[in-house]
Amino acid sequence: MSERLKIVSWNINxxxxxxxxxxxxxxxxxxxxxxxxxxxxxxxxFPTAAFNKLGYRHVAMHGQKGxxxxxxxxxxxxxxxxxxxxxxxxxxxxxAATVELGEVPVRLHNFYVPAGGDVPDPEVNDKFAHKLxxxxxxxxxxxxxxxxxxxxxxxxxxxxxxxxxSHKQLLRVVSHTPLECERLASVQAAxxxxxxxxxxxxxxxxxxxxxxxxxxxxxxxxxxxxLDHIWMTAGTxxxxxxVEVLRDARGWEKPSDHAPVVSVLEAADFSG
DNA sequence: ATGGTCGCTAAGCGA
Numbered sequence: 703m704s705e706r707l708k709i710v711s712w713n714i715n716x717x718x719x720x721x722x723x724x725x726x727x728x729x730x731x732x733x734x735x736x737x738x739x740x741x742x743x744x745x746x747x748f749p750t751a752a753f754n755k756l757g758y759r760h761v762a763m764h765g766q767k768g769x770x771x772x773x774x775x776x777x778x779x780x781x782x783x784x785x786x787x788x789x790x791x792x793x794x795x796x797x798a799a800t801v802e803l804g805e806v807p808v809r810l811h812n813f814y815v816p817a818g819g820d821v822p823d824p825e826v827n828d829k830f831a832h833k834l835x836x837x838x839x840x841x842x843x844x845x846x847x848x849x850x851x852x853x854x855x856x857x858x859x860x861x862x863x864x865x866x867x868s869h870k871q872l873l874r875v876v877s878h879t880p881l882e883c884e885r886l887a888s889v890q891a892a893x894x895x896x897x898x899x900x901x902x903x904x905x906x907x908x909x910x911x912x913x914x915x916x917x918x919x920x921x922x923x924x925x926x927x928x929l930d931h932i933w934m935t936a937g938t939x940x941x942x943x944x945v946e947v948l949r950d951a952r953g954w955e956k957p958s959d960h961a962p963v964v965s966v967l968e969a970a971d972f973s974g
Numbered sequence: 975a976t977g978g979t980c981g982c983t984a985a986g987c988g989a
Binding site for chain 1 (some may be wrong): 983987
Protein backbone atom coordinates (compact mmCIF):
# COMPACT_ATOMS: atom_id res chain seq x y z
CA MET A 703 0.00 0.00 0.00
CA SER A 704 1.24 3.49 -0.88
CA GLU A 705 -0.01 6.75 0.55
CA ARG A 706 1.73 8.63 -2.22
CA LEU A 707 2.04 7.69 -5.88
CA LYS A 708 3.92 9.42 -8.65
CA ILE A 709 2.70 8.20 -12.03
CA VAL A 710 4.46 9.25 -15.23
CA SER A 711 3.33 8.66 -18.82
CA TRP A 712 5.84 8.82 -21.67
CA ASN A 713 5.79 7.92 -25.35
CA ILE A 714 9.37 6.71 -25.61
CA ASN A 715 9.59 5.85 -29.35
CA UNK A 716 11.73 2.71 -28.86
CA UNK A 717 12.50 1.67 -25.29
CA UNK A 718 15.69 -0.12 -26.32
CA UNK A 719 17.20 2.78 -28.26
CA UNK A 720 16.31 5.16 -25.45
CA UNK A 721 17.13 3.01 -22.43
CA UNK A 722 19.67 5.60 -21.17
CA UNK A 723 17.09 8.38 -20.93
CA UNK A 724 14.47 6.06 -19.42
CA UNK A 725 17.02 5.25 -16.72
CA UNK A 726 17.71 8.97 -16.32
CA UNK A 727 14.00 9.65 -15.83
CA UNK A 728 13.75 6.90 -13.20
CA UNK A 729 16.81 8.20 -11.35
CA UNK A 730 16.04 11.93 -11.58
CA UNK A 731 12.27 11.87 -11.09
CA UNK A 732 11.72 8.61 -9.19
CA UNK A 733 8.20 7.78 -10.39
CA UNK A 734 6.43 4.94 -8.62
CA UNK A 735 4.94 3.81 -11.92
CA UNK A 736 6.29 4.71 -15.35
CA UNK A 737 3.84 4.08 -18.20
CA UNK A 738 5.51 3.81 -21.59
CA UNK A 739 4.05 3.86 -25.09
CA UNK A 740 5.63 3.05 -28.46
CA UNK A 741 8.16 0.71 -26.91
CA UNK A 742 8.62 -0.99 -30.33
CA UNK A 743 9.87 -4.05 -28.51
CA UNK A 744 8.76 -7.69 -28.46
CA UNK A 745 8.14 -8.92 -24.90
CA UNK A 746 11.11 -11.32 -24.98
CA UNK A 747 13.51 -8.46 -25.75
CA PHE A 748 12.19 -5.99 -23.17
CA PRO A 749 15.00 -4.58 -20.97
CA THR A 750 13.36 -5.75 -17.73
CA ALA A 751 16.65 -6.48 -15.95
CA ALA A 752 17.86 -2.88 -16.35
CA PHE A 753 14.70 -1.64 -14.59
CA ASN A 754 14.87 -4.28 -11.87
CA LYS A 755 18.39 -3.05 -11.09
CA LEU A 756 17.02 0.42 -10.38
CA GLY A 757 14.49 -0.96 -7.92
CA TYR A 758 11.61 -1.33 -10.34
CA ARG A 759 10.76 -4.93 -9.52
CA HIS A 760 7.36 -4.98 -11.18
CA VAL A 761 7.48 -4.78 -14.96
CA ALA A 762 4.61 -5.66 -17.28
CA MET A 763 4.75 -5.20 -21.01
CA HIS A 764 2.68 -5.80 -24.10
CA GLY A 765 4.79 -5.36 -27.16
CA GLN A 766 5.29 -6.44 -30.74
CA LYS A 767 8.02 -6.19 -33.35
CA GLY A 768 8.59 -2.78 -34.88
CA UNK A 769 5.42 -0.93 -33.94
CA UNK A 770 3.32 0.21 -30.97
CA UNK A 771 3.90 -1.50 -27.62
CA UNK A 772 3.06 -0.40 -24.06
CA UNK A 773 4.61 -1.16 -20.68
CA UNK A 774 4.31 -0.51 -16.94
CA UNK A 775 7.53 -0.16 -14.91
CA UNK A 776 6.76 -0.03 -11.21
CA UNK A 777 8.15 0.04 -7.68
CA UNK A 778 4.73 -0.95 -6.33
CA UNK A 779 2.96 -4.24 -7.08
CA UNK A 780 0.90 -4.44 -10.26
CA UNK A 781 -2.23 -6.51 -9.76
CA UNK A 782 -4.40 -8.19 -12.39
CA UNK A 783 -2.38 -7.19 -15.46
CA UNK A 784 -4.62 -7.10 -18.51
CA UNK A 785 -4.01 -6.30 -22.18
CA UNK A 786 -7.11 -5.54 -24.22
CA UNK A 787 -7.26 -5.79 -27.97
CA UNK A 788 -9.05 -3.05 -29.89
CA UNK A 789 -10.44 -3.13 -33.43
CA UNK A 790 -9.42 -6.80 -33.85
CA UNK A 791 -6.09 -5.66 -35.25
CA UNK A 792 -3.75 -7.53 -32.92
CA UNK A 793 -2.01 -4.23 -32.11
CA UNK A 794 -0.34 -3.81 -28.71
CA UNK A 795 -1.93 -0.54 -27.64
CA UNK A 796 -3.23 -1.16 -24.11
CA UNK A 797 -2.09 -2.54 -20.78
CA ALA A 798 -3.76 -2.18 -17.38
CA ALA A 799 -2.97 -3.12 -13.80
CA THR A 800 -4.25 -2.36 -10.32
CA VAL A 801 -2.21 -0.29 -7.86
CA GLU A 802 -3.15 0.76 -4.34
CA LEU A 803 -3.49 4.33 -3.13
CA GLY A 804 -4.07 4.40 0.59
CA GLU A 805 -6.14 1.28 0.91
CA VAL A 806 -8.10 1.89 -2.26
CA PRO A 807 -7.42 -0.15 -5.39
CA VAL A 808 -7.04 2.04 -8.47
CA ARG A 809 -7.12 0.56 -11.95
CA LEU A 810 -4.39 2.09 -14.14
CA HIS A 811 -4.91 1.97 -17.92
CA ASN A 812 -2.07 2.80 -20.29
CA PHE A 813 -3.07 3.54 -23.91
CA TYR A 814 -1.45 4.20 -27.24
CA VAL A 815 -4.25 5.45 -29.48
CA PRO A 816 -3.67 5.18 -33.27
CA ALA A 817 -2.22 8.36 -34.79
CA GLY A 818 -4.70 8.31 -37.66
CA GLY A 819 -2.64 9.12 -40.75
CA ASP A 820 -2.73 12.41 -42.62
CA VAL A 821 -6.18 12.93 -44.17
CA PRO A 822 -8.92 13.69 -41.63
CA ASP A 823 -11.63 11.83 -43.54
CA PRO A 824 -12.59 8.29 -42.53
CA GLU A 825 -14.07 7.68 -46.02
CA VAL A 826 -10.72 7.98 -47.77
CA ASN A 827 -8.25 7.30 -44.95
CA ASP A 828 -8.41 3.87 -43.31
CA LYS A 829 -6.04 4.97 -40.56
CA PHE A 830 -8.33 7.79 -39.54
CA ALA A 831 -11.31 5.41 -39.62
CA HIS A 832 -9.33 3.05 -37.38
CA LYS A 833 -8.59 5.87 -34.93
CA LEU A 834 -12.28 6.77 -34.68
CA UNK A 835 -13.29 3.13 -34.24
CA UNK A 836 -10.67 2.72 -31.53
CA UNK A 837 -12.13 5.72 -29.69
CA UNK A 838 -15.65 4.30 -30.05
CA UNK A 839 -14.51 1.01 -28.51
CA UNK A 840 -12.83 2.88 -25.66
CA UNK A 841 -16.06 4.78 -25.01
CA UNK A 842 -18.16 1.62 -24.96
CA UNK A 843 -15.71 -0.13 -22.63
CA UNK A 844 -15.33 2.83 -20.26
CA UNK A 845 -19.11 3.03 -19.93
CA UNK A 846 -19.05 -0.25 -18.00
CA UNK A 847 -16.32 0.76 -15.55
CA UNK A 848 -16.86 1.01 -11.83
CA UNK A 849 -14.47 1.97 -9.05
CA UNK A 850 -11.54 4.35 -9.15
CA UNK A 851 -9.35 4.38 -12.25
CA UNK A 852 -6.72 6.31 -14.14
CA UNK A 853 -6.20 6.58 -17.89
CA UNK A 854 -2.80 7.65 -19.16
CA UNK A 855 -1.09 7.57 -22.48
CA UNK A 856 -0.50 8.95 -25.91
CA UNK A 857 -4.09 9.55 -26.99
CA UNK A 858 -2.85 11.29 -30.16
CA UNK A 859 -5.44 14.06 -29.80
CA UNK A 860 -4.88 17.62 -28.56
CA UNK A 861 -8.45 18.53 -27.59
CA UNK A 862 -8.38 22.21 -26.60
CA UNK A 863 -7.35 25.41 -28.39
CA UNK A 864 -4.35 25.91 -26.12
CA UNK A 865 -3.30 22.28 -26.50
CA UNK A 866 -1.85 23.24 -29.89
CA UNK A 867 0.41 26.04 -31.08
CA SER A 868 -2.24 27.31 -33.51
CA HIS A 869 -5.86 26.29 -33.20
CA LYS A 870 -6.76 27.80 -36.59
CA GLN A 871 -3.88 26.22 -38.47
CA LEU A 872 -4.52 22.78 -37.01
CA LEU A 873 -8.31 22.59 -37.35
CA ARG A 874 -7.94 20.33 -40.37
CA VAL A 875 -4.84 18.52 -39.14
CA VAL A 876 -5.29 15.03 -37.71
CA SER A 877 -4.90 15.26 -33.91
CA HIS A 878 -6.91 18.47 -33.56
CA THR A 879 -9.96 18.11 -35.85
CA PRO A 880 -13.33 18.82 -34.22
CA LEU A 881 -14.48 15.26 -35.01
CA GLU A 882 -11.65 13.69 -33.00
CA CYS A 883 -11.84 16.21 -30.20
CA GLU A 884 -15.57 15.59 -29.77
CA ARG A 885 -15.01 11.85 -29.89
CA LEU A 886 -12.31 12.12 -27.22
CA ALA A 887 -14.65 14.16 -25.02
CA SER A 888 -17.23 11.36 -25.31
CA VAL A 889 -14.62 8.78 -24.28
CA GLN A 890 -13.69 10.90 -21.26
CA ALA A 891 -17.35 11.41 -20.31
CA ALA A 892 -18.13 7.69 -20.61
CA UNK A 893 -15.61 6.92 -17.87
CA UNK A 894 -16.48 10.06 -15.88
CA UNK A 895 -12.85 11.08 -16.03
CA UNK A 896 -11.31 14.36 -14.93
CA UNK A 897 -8.47 15.67 -17.10
CA UNK A 898 -6.19 16.28 -14.12
CA UNK A 899 -3.55 18.06 -16.18
CA UNK A 900 -6.06 20.74 -17.15
CA UNK A 901 -7.53 20.63 -13.65
CA UNK A 902 -4.18 21.90 -12.39
CA UNK A 903 -2.91 23.93 -15.34
CA UNK A 904 -5.64 26.26 -16.64
CA UNK A 905 -6.90 25.84 -20.19
CA UNK A 906 -5.96 29.45 -20.87
CA UNK A 907 -2.29 28.44 -20.72
CA UNK A 908 -0.54 26.87 -23.73
CA UNK A 909 0.63 23.38 -22.87
CA UNK A 910 2.26 20.75 -25.10
CA UNK A 911 3.75 17.30 -24.67
CA UNK A 912 4.93 16.61 -28.23
CA UNK A 913 7.13 18.50 -30.68
CA UNK A 914 7.94 17.18 -34.17
CA UNK A 915 11.43 15.95 -35.00
CA UNK A 916 11.17 17.94 -38.21
CA UNK A 917 11.57 21.39 -36.69
CA UNK A 918 15.03 22.89 -36.96
CA UNK A 919 14.84 24.10 -33.38
CA UNK A 920 11.85 22.48 -31.68
CA UNK A 921 12.03 24.67 -28.59
CA UNK A 922 12.43 27.96 -30.41
CA UNK A 923 9.66 27.19 -32.91
CA UNK A 924 7.60 25.66 -30.08
CA UNK A 925 5.00 24.25 -32.46
CA UNK A 926 3.82 21.64 -30.01
CA UNK A 927 0.69 19.67 -29.30
CA UNK A 928 -0.65 18.15 -26.06
CA LEU A 929 -1.15 14.56 -27.21
CA ASP A 930 -0.32 12.84 -23.92
CA HIS A 931 -2.89 12.75 -21.16
CA ILE A 932 -3.65 11.75 -17.59
CA TRP A 933 -7.28 11.31 -16.59
CA MET A 934 -8.64 10.18 -13.23
CA THR A 935 -12.03 9.37 -11.77
CA ALA A 936 -13.27 12.00 -9.32
CA GLY A 937 -12.20 10.37 -6.06
CA THR A 938 -8.67 9.88 -7.34
CA UNK A 939 -8.53 13.26 -9.08
CA UNK A 940 -9.32 14.86 -5.72
CA UNK A 941 -6.07 13.36 -4.42
CA UNK A 942 -3.97 14.67 -7.29
CA UNK A 943 -1.57 17.20 -5.79
CA UNK A 944 0.68 18.01 -8.73
CA VAL A 945 1.03 17.59 -12.48
CA GLU A 946 3.85 18.60 -14.79
CA VAL A 947 5.06 18.13 -18.35
CA LEU A 948 8.81 17.48 -18.31
CA ARG A 949 9.57 19.67 -21.29
CA ASP A 950 13.31 19.47 -20.59
CA ALA A 951 13.29 15.76 -21.45
CA ARG A 952 12.48 16.70 -25.06
CA GLY A 953 15.99 18.17 -25.16
CA TRP A 954 17.83 15.20 -23.62
CA GLU A 955 20.37 13.17 -25.58
CA LYS A 956 18.68 11.24 -28.41
CA PRO A 957 15.23 12.38 -27.27
CA SER A 958 11.79 11.00 -27.88
CA ASP A 959 9.55 13.46 -29.71
CA HIS A 960 7.24 13.29 -26.65
CA ALA A 961 7.89 14.67 -23.17
CA PRO A 962 6.89 12.77 -20.02
CA VAL A 963 3.71 13.83 -18.20
CA VAL A 964 3.85 13.57 -14.40
CA SER A 965 1.10 13.25 -11.80
CA VAL A 966 1.46 13.00 -8.03
CA LEU A 967 -1.29 11.50 -5.85
CA GLU A 968 -1.53 11.64 -2.08
CA ALA A 969 -4.10 9.61 -0.19
CA ALA A 970 -6.06 12.27 1.70
CA ASP A 971 -7.22 9.99 4.50
CA PHE A 972 -3.88 8.30 5.10
CA SER A 973 -3.49 8.04 8.86
CA GLY A 974 -0.37 6.11 9.51
C1' DA B 975 3.23 26.23 -49.86
C1' DT B 976 6.19 22.52 -49.19
C1' DG B 977 9.19 19.68 -46.84
C1' DG B 978 11.22 19.12 -43.07
C1' DT B 979 13.16 13.99 -39.16
C1' DC B 980 13.01 9.98 -36.86
C1' DG B 981 12.85 4.33 -35.83
C1' DC B 982 12.53 -0.11 -37.58
C1' DT B 983 14.79 -2.87 -40.47
C1' DA B 984 16.80 -3.21 -44.42
C1' DA B 985 12.82 -0.08 -48.96
C1' DG B 986 9.22 1.71 -47.42
C1' DC B 987 5.95 2.50 -43.74
C1' DG B 988 4.35 4.75 -39.81
C1' DA B 989 4.55 8.80 -36.96
